Amino acid sequence: MGMPRYFMEMAYNGQNYHGWQIQPNAISVQEVINDALKKAIREEVNVVGAGRTDTGVHASYFVAHFDCEQAIEDTQFILHRLNRILRNDVVVYSLFLVDDEAHSRFGAVSRTYHYYIKPFKTPFFNDISYRPSFHIDVGKMNEAAYTLFEYTDFTSFSKLHTDTKTNNCKIMQAQWVDKDDMLVFVIKADRFLRNMVRAVVGTLLEVGRGKMTIEQFKEVIEAKNRSQAGTSVPPQALFLVDVEYSNELFQPIEKKPPVQVDL
Template sequence: MNRYFIYLGYNGKNYCGWQVQPNGVTVQQCLEEALGILLRKPVPVVGAGRTDAGVHARLMVAHFDWEAEITDLFHLAGKLNRLLPKDIAVYNIVPVVSDAHARFSATSRTYNYYITDKKDPFNHETVYKLPVQPDFAKMNEACKELFKYTDFTSFSKLHTDVKTNNCKIMQAEWKQDGDVWIFTIQADRFLRNMVRAIVGTLLEVGRGKLSIQGFRDVIEQQDRCKAGTSAPGHALFLVNVTYPEELFIKNN
């Protein structure tokens, strides 16, 4: 059996998230259907993680298995792009070792969240518009507290099926790009709804409703009800997933 990684991106506006579900169209479903048509049998794909409804991915990774070696992966990617909707794009397909796993082999994931207080008719579907600019310096001060903890139960969706709520956060900061502020967060793994819950709680800090000590208290109480309201999904992007180099099969 041969395993392949698919690198793709998508605008999540019209999808009920990545994961296949019975009550709406998902990105995983579209990808599996397109692969099934081209390879003429059902082809399950496994993603690097789940993005919620409306959340986007500039870069998602998924894997699939196929009995025979696929010699022209560039051609397969092109055929997939012709079959897939215009808001899903395959960038590349690469061979990997048989035990490489899109989800469990990933060493880090990176998300961006976009915020502005300026009205813009061209970015309103991908940037969260606030009526007043929050204190981003104070929010960056709060970001530094995230590195001191590993249990992020307070920022996890309730009643999920994960065995642990521990994550190692490697990067968390706000930077300005013109009229837009971008929150970048990188970790070895993320819990369901975690980034949006962190952003929502940081905004409480930025609005002066929560102190830095209060932010620490939220994390330490390990209670989702103590954290802020989750920020909307339309401004959240998965932007990178990293893997060990030894998983990739090099062409001689």
């Protein structure tokens, strides 16, 4: 038997953070969670996240785990203490013991992101959405999005010089949804590359504004060259909204996306 392992369901506003992963000279979500847990359970731990969101990207649903020397007797008490320590832009919804082989990152079978676009000027939602300065054809963007299912290698949408061994991903869902005056790009896959969703959205917008055809969009993917794709869209409109696991690993307790989108 290894050390006791705990899963946490949580959410965070990424505006003030340089992504999830600890950085040498910048504040990250992982760092503030580690620090808060150290104070809450009086033990130094290293939290492992379900993924690595980029600088400025949010997570309305995120899962992480950590190991500790001593079992936590009252998880609700520690959960309450943890949330009192954490800043207002990070919340932990649940804390529970799991099998010591359960892993928040490697055990995840899919992740889902939403990218929120406001088609018109508004004084609201500017910090969690993006407003393009041009008209877009949603039908064309959906046509292009559906072609993503034809491919597995998404090198063209990956940040350069990453430490990943493969740029292959299995896309399970990719579509634009019009919901309550908000245009939402929904994309679900087994894994994502760094900067991938923002690069995909930026390239789809090129199709939507008439600067790129569906065939040219496919050629971008086939080129396996980041310089062929469109500019990445701003990070503040991107949310990790779901991480799924097999039922044997654990059943989610909390899911609280900031904007509900019925699909």
